[in-house]
Amino acid sequence: MKIYSTMSREKEDLKSLFKDKIKLFVCGPTVYDNAHIGHGRTYISFDTIKRYLEFKGYSVFYLQNITDIDDKIINRAKERDVDSKLLAKKFEKRFIEDMAELNVKSVNYFARATDHIDEIIDQIQRLIDKGFAYVTETGVYFEVAKKGDFGKLANRNIDELETHRINVDSSKKSPNDFALWKNREAPEYAGEPVWPSPWGAGRPGWHIEDTAITEKYFGPQYDIHGGGLDLIFPHHDAEIAQMEAVSGKEPLVQYWMHTGFLNVNGEKMSKSLGNFITIRDLLEKYSGETFRLFVLATHYRSPIDFSEVSLHQAEKNVARIKNFVEVIDEKIAPKLTGDYAYLADLSDSEVREELLKFDYNETDYATLKEYTTDFFESMDDDFSTPKAIAAVFSFIKQFNKDDEDLAIEDLLAIKHWFADISQILGIDFLAKEESASGNDEELLNIIADVRSKLRAEKQYDLSDEIRDKLVELGIEVSD
Numbered sequence: 001m002k003i004y005s006t007m008s009r010e011k012e013d014l015k016s017l018f019k020d021k022i023k024l025f026v027c028g029p030t031v032y033d034n035a036h037i038g039h040g041r042t043y044i045s046f047d048t049i050k051r052y053l054e055f056k057g058y059s060v061f062y063l064q065n066i067t068d069i070d071d072k073i074i075n076r077a078k079e080r081d082v083d084s085k086l087l088a089k090k091f092e093k094r095f096i097e098d099m100a101e102l103n104v105k106s107v108n109y110f111a112r113a114t115d116h117i118d119e120i121i122d123q124i125q126r127l128i129d130k131g132f133a134y135v136t137e138t139g140v141y142f143e144v145a146k147k148g149d150f151g152k153l154a155n156r157n158i159d160e161l162e163t164h165r166i167n168v169d170s171s172k173k174s175p176n177d178f179a180l181w182k183n184r185e186a187p188e189y190a191g192e193p194v195w196p197s198p199w200g201a202g203r204p205g206w207h208i209e210d211t212a213i214t215e216k217y218f219g220p221q222y223d224i225h226g227g228g229l230d231l232i233f234p235h236h237d238a239e240i241a242q243m244e245a246v247s248g249k250e251p252l253v254q255y256w257m258h259t260g261f262l263n264v265n266g267e268k269m270s271k272s273l274g275n276f277i278t279i280r281d282l283l284e285k286y287s288g289e290t291f292r293l294f295v296l297a298t299h300y301r302s303p304i305d306f307s308e309v310s311l312h313q314a315e316k317n318v319a320r321i322k323n324f325v326e327v328i329d330e331k332i333a334p335k336l337t338g339d340y341a342y343l344a345d346l347s348d349s350e351v352r353e354e355l356l357k358f359d360y361n362e363t364d365y366a367t368l369k370e371y372t373t374d375f376f377e378s379m380d381d382d383f384s385t386p387k388a389i390a391a392v393f394s395f396i397k398q399f400n401k402d403d404e405d406l407a408i409e410d411l412l413a414i415k416h417w418f419a420d421i422s423q424i425l426g427i428d429f430l431a432k433e434e435s436a437s438g439n440d441e442e443l444l445n446i447i448a449d450v451r452s453k454l455r456a457e458k459q460y461d462l463s464d465e466i467r468d469k470l471v472e473l474g475i476e477v478s479d
């Protein structure tokens, strides 16, 4: 399969470094606020990428850091007069909960920056020893000029370094040099979290946490590094410089994958611009499945414009696919006789196991063969989920047109494909539409009680009006 790497700016054949194992690292969130749906977009994309790689037979270890020490966290904690560690813990917990709501559960290990201070200090010391970093009274800095190919990922040279992200500090040899360790002993930093180090009490810079973490769990080289487009420069170029300088090995990773932004009116959704919708707020209105299909309807490298219209469309599309699976179930049910009768007695999960026996690659049903091929060719082409999803809808359309009386084996093969699609996209199309919750049922009982009292009092008009409104909502009412 092909995978686009930002480094070569080409689609390359995927080759894992070690047999069928893939080491995947994706930059995690800075936990100072609720995650917004732009974060959701990036993490749904990488979750789906991991799911597909696993589907292809790779064993993927997905590592993600949590930036739980940073200026933004410290400033937010000061504003709210709370402990910065507690603030970071709270939003880390919320982040993981939000991800679970989006069915993003594929990260194998979350590595907090503050749990890796020893590794960070050790890596900085090796950079100093090798002559790539120097110490000043304000901290330790990476000397960008010492790494001749700095900026190779973004294709920028040192002069283009965005110095706005870097504090102007006269102790540095060059304004481009970035902090590995920030000394925080001066009185103006009193109360901020610090760790002891050979260069004074302080805290790590942002870029070094990732390479210290990936070196610990993956070693000096690994397969895939991901993140949003905004992280290419200087963050990912800084990571390359640090790790390649410390290990003397190139390249740091085989493939650099970057997600496009979720935009609002053409602008990146971000906390700092204030144009964001939190995942929690979105989930009040739409399901996690709807948001996943909304995200996956666009290629992971392309921008997505946030719109309610597209979300509504995604909601309808989830329902369309689920309804189709129900149609298939209805066609299967009367054919569960003879050799297949046993399937009728199995639980849903047991049926899913059994479906594996019905290979859609071996089917005689040409339409199924055509569109499954389309689906997987699209996924193999740099995870083109929009084309893959389009193949699903084209299949449904053609299936309806064909209007054939298919053999049970073909119907089960279709269901097998939809089980695989569900697994890959992280949307369970085989699950029935959610039934009324306990609360909804209680509410309906109350309404039924009110209606019978109205009828007992011969207030038929009002009782009928309530019934008609319930029917409009799709709720069946029998008197």
Ligand code: AMP
Pocket: 027, 028, 029, 030, 031, 037, 038, 039, 041, 042, 227, 228, 229, 230, 231, 259, 260, 261, 262, 263, 268, 269, 270
């Ligand atoms: P942050 O917490 O801001 O460091 O972001 C965590 C991850 O989410 C990074 O990979 C960002 O690139 C990504 N991200 C942030 N905002 C957006 C957005 N509007 N669209 C897509 N990805 C985003």
